[in-house]
Amino acid sequence: MYLYDSYDQAMVDARVEEFRDQAQRRLDGRISEEQFRPLRLMNGLYLQLHAYMLRVAIPYGTLNSRQMHMLADIADKYDRGYGHFTTRQNIQYNWIKLEETADLLADLASVEMHAIQTSGNCIRNISSDHFAGAAADELVDPRPYAELLRQWSSFHPEFSFLPRKFKIAVIASDTDRAAMRLHDIGIQIVKNDAGELGAAFYVGGGMGRTPMIAPMIREFVPLDQLVTYSEACLRVYNRYGRRDNKYKARIKILVHELGKDEYTRQVEEEFKHLLDQGVEPPLAELERLKPFFADPDFVDGPKTVDRSDPDFALWVERNTHRHKHDSYVSAVISLKPVAGIPGDASSEQMHLMADLAKAYSFDEMRVMHTQNVVLPHVRIADLHALWTKLEAAGLGSPNLDTIEDIIACPGLDYCSLANARSIPLAQRISTRFAEKGKTEQLGELKLKISGCINACGHHHAGHIGILGVDKKGTENYQLLLGGSEAEDTALGKITGRGFDEDGVIDAIETVTDIYLDKREEGERFLDTYRRIGMDPFKEALYD
């Protein structure tokens, strides 16, 4: 993984001291909250329902054991013993004190981490495939390209005050595990007919109150023009994106209103102009980054595992992913125990995951946008030992991509923007389906819950989505069906009038019963929905 050089470290250390001074001036009364707010947000510090919340960047979700140990120590030292892994592959702490934040940031900086650009109208943490560098189906490891873009976008003076926040994802396989087309810019590393690597650009996707799937605006950008083309996309947005209306300020609105063709024309014009300006770093810089992501020293070993223990067999079946080296797999640590809080991990669990990464995965972990953690390179020979330790710590739930593997935003339990709680729904749904023994029967079923229209819980992209709304001061939940954030990206459609908390949980059981009744051989929930449409589900829900 990428390691800071002296410039990176100096920048991050300087930012800590800058924030220390800013926070002290706020505490002394030398600046007002109005003046301080944009400064703290630039450092990922929000004021939420119960306390300050700090969002820490984990670039493309990759971190090592030293960093995970520090995240655990921070949870104990500055928070209440836990952290929350998010849908942007970051971690959030919910109980931070302003007077201690600079010290926290200094501790983060000591392990090459920070909270810069995790809020504000700038380019946020760049996300990627959580199996990057390990997946059997990837063209190349997308992370050097993500890292190049991270360095380009960090402290970019022109793009620090965009019309609205800006999110980029980079993948390098046809299977999309990063919701790439639901980003402001989605980049897929591809190969052209001549066998050269380049980047396909998808621009103008997003969720929130106006969900859109990004159209492809260019099939192939040569890799030595990757930054320049990104700059052109941002420049057109920065110039013409709406600053008069927060709800129409994302790039998806600009692309939609201009039309894909006109937006693309303007980007190409800007690109042509920029090509002569020396924006692009030398290709040597990209080549310098690649060794940081080189394969570890894989060794041949057993390619199969004894599955006589049914619990272990189920976990292997559900929670491991095919690796490019046939003696290894990527193993997913589920942060979704039945009745648990999706994405939450205690400091003890974080320490354990760090130790297991050190012992079994070349000291590397990935945070998934689905709020789980991956050990990317696990020898098949070590799987049983790994699983045994995970089980003992309550981290062995065999539920990846099932109805128990729910994405849920913090919702009204923590978030000042939320209209309804998300987490209690996730807890009750996982409990109900686990107790009835239906989880395995349902197979792949991605359920996503947001507590407000901002869609941090990706409800638009769930096979089943739930959106919490405020109905005259009480929580109400809309149900959506048919979304997907994979390569077959689709936006879910609302079934009809909303439900109360009990009602929406019953409604989910109703729609899953329809699926079980109507499905044909080999069909997932999403496949059946696409074949039979919304009507049978609506009839069952409302007639």
Add this chain to the structure above:
Amino acid sequence: MKILTGNDLKTGEVIWWDGTGWSRHVDDAVDVGERGDEILAREDATRRVNSGYAIEATKQDGGVRPAHIKDRVRALGPTVRPDLTLKPADPEAGNWVI
């Protein structure tokens, strides 16, 4: 009744105006009538409270109940972590929020 709330500037903790200062407990909150803006302006200068605001509430059974669920969640703590609320010994405390 109208009561005042905000977050402690240093710690971020939820606090409520009790007539002479700020309390962690919503039941200590007092009716400020139409004096909310005046008190908040004065208290803002003391730098104890951050982002203070006035809300509607009712007095019930000797306790104070904010009108909106969001402020009831703020008053108690996260319903999904009873151990982190102001009433960790009462597993049913979350019912008050709903």
